[in-house]
Amino acid sequence: MPEVSKMKKPDVKVVLLGDMNVGKTSLLHRYTERKFKDTISTVGGAFFLKQWGPYNISIWDTAGREQFHGLGSMYCRGAAAVILTYDVTNWQSLAELEERFLSLTDTANHDCIYAVVGNKADLTDPKAQLSQVSDMASEDRSDYEESIEPQVLSACPTPPASPASLSGITLHKQVTLEDAVALYGRILRYKGLEEKSSLPAEKMCFETSAKTGYNVDTLFEALFDLVLPSILRKRNENQESPTVDLEECRGGSSNKRARSACC
Template identity: 90%
Template sequence: MPESSKMKKPDVKVVLLGDMNVGKTSLLHRYTEKKFKDTISTVGGAFFLKQWGPYNISIWDTAGREQFHGLGSMYCRGAAAVILTYDVTNWQSLAELEERFLSLTDTANLDCIYAVVGNKADLTDPKAQRPQETDVVSEDRTECEEDQTEPQVTSACPTPPASPASLSGLMLHQQVTHEDAVAFYGRILRYKGLDENNSLPAEKMCFETSAKTGYNVNTLFETLFDLVLPSILRKRNENQESPTVDLEECRGATGKRSRSACC
C-alpha cells in the first residue's frame, strides 16, 4: 500500500479518536492489512494513506493515552471525518470520548462527519464472533486487495490487548449498548450545534465492530469514505477556482496537504 500511495496527495483526512486500548490501531490494521495483530500502544499518532478509487484518503491513527493528548487538535485539524471509538465492554471508554475527545474535534472541518464506533463486539455479541471473510463490499471502488484471503485470524492472535477475559472464551457483559451510542451521537450533534434533521442519522453513524474478527470493519470505513466523497469533490472544485499556487506540484513532489483546507 505505501508504494502505491506514496506519491499521491491526500484528498481527505479521517481521524480515529478514542481512549486507550479501545482498539483504534487494531481497527485500522484490520482494514488495511486484513489481519488482526496484537499491537502495542501507539505513541503519538500514525499516519496512513489509503487509496480509495481515484482518491487518497489519509487516516490518522492517534494514541489514546492521555500523555499524547496535546497533539489531538493537530491531528484533527481539517478532518473530514472523525471516528470516535469506544470499547463495548467498558463504559468508561464512552464517557472518556465525551469528556476528553469531543473537544479535540473543534479544529475539524465544519462539515466534518462523525461516526461512533463500539469495538470489541466479538466479546459480547455472538454474531460478531464469526470471522468475517468479506464484509459488505461496494464493488465499484474496491481495489483487488479487498479480496485477499483471510489469514488465520483467531489462532495467531489470541486476544485484543485489553481483554484478557476473552482468553477463557467467556462472554463479557456489554456495558455500552447501541442505544447509549445513539444517545451519544445526539449529544455530539448538539455539541457541534448541528440540526439533527439535516445531519446524518444516528442509525447510520453508530457502528459496532470487531477488529479481531473483522466484523463490520470494512462497512465502517467504506460507509465513511462514501460519505466524505462529496467533501473531496467540493474541495477539488474549490482548488480549481482557488488562486493559490501549489508549489509542491511544480516540483512533482506530493504529500503535503494543501493549507487551504485548514481552518
C-alpha cells in the same frame, strides 16, 4: 508514472479518536492489512494513506493515551470524518469520548462527519464472532464458529486481544448501541447541528470487531463514501488545506526539486 505520484497527495482526512486500548490501531490494521495482530500502544499519531478509487484518503491513527492528548486537535485539523471509538465492554471508554475527545474535534472541518464505533463486539456479541472477512478461515476458531451456531460466547473467554483489556475484561456488554446513538445525538448538539439535516444516528453508529473483522469494512467504506462529497468540494475549492499551505510557504531550491518530481 506522474499519475501515481500526483495521487500521493491526500484529498481528505479521517481521524480515529478514542481512549487507549479501545482498538483504534487494530481497527485500522484490520482494514488495511486484513489481519488482526497484537499492537502496542501508539505513540503520538500514525499517518496512513489509503487509496479509495481515484482518491487518496489520509487516516490518522492517534494515540489514546492521555500523554498525547495535547496533540489531538492538531491531528484533527481539517478532518472530514472523525471516528470516535469506544470499547463495548468498557463504559468508561464511551464516557471518555465525551469528556476528553469531543473537544479535540473543534479543529475539524465544519461539515465533518462523526461516527461512533464500539469495538471489541466479538467479546459480547455472538454474531460479531463470525468473521465477515473471507480470508479469516485460517485464523483462530473462525472455522469452527462458522460451522456451528455461535453460542460459544461464554464458554471460551476470548484472550485479551490487544494490550487492551487491562481494565478488567468482562464479557458483559457495558455499552449498548442505544448508548452510542444517544452520544451521537449529543455530539450533534455540541456541534450545533440539526438532527434533521445531519446523517441519521443509525447510519453513523457502528459496532465492530477488529479481531474478527466484523463490520470493519462496512465502517470504513461507509465513511469513505460519505466523505466523497467533501473531497469533490475540496477539489473545487482549489485545495485549501493546511497541507498545501505549508508547502506553499516553503521556499528554496529544494521546493523546485519536489515539484519536478511530482508533476
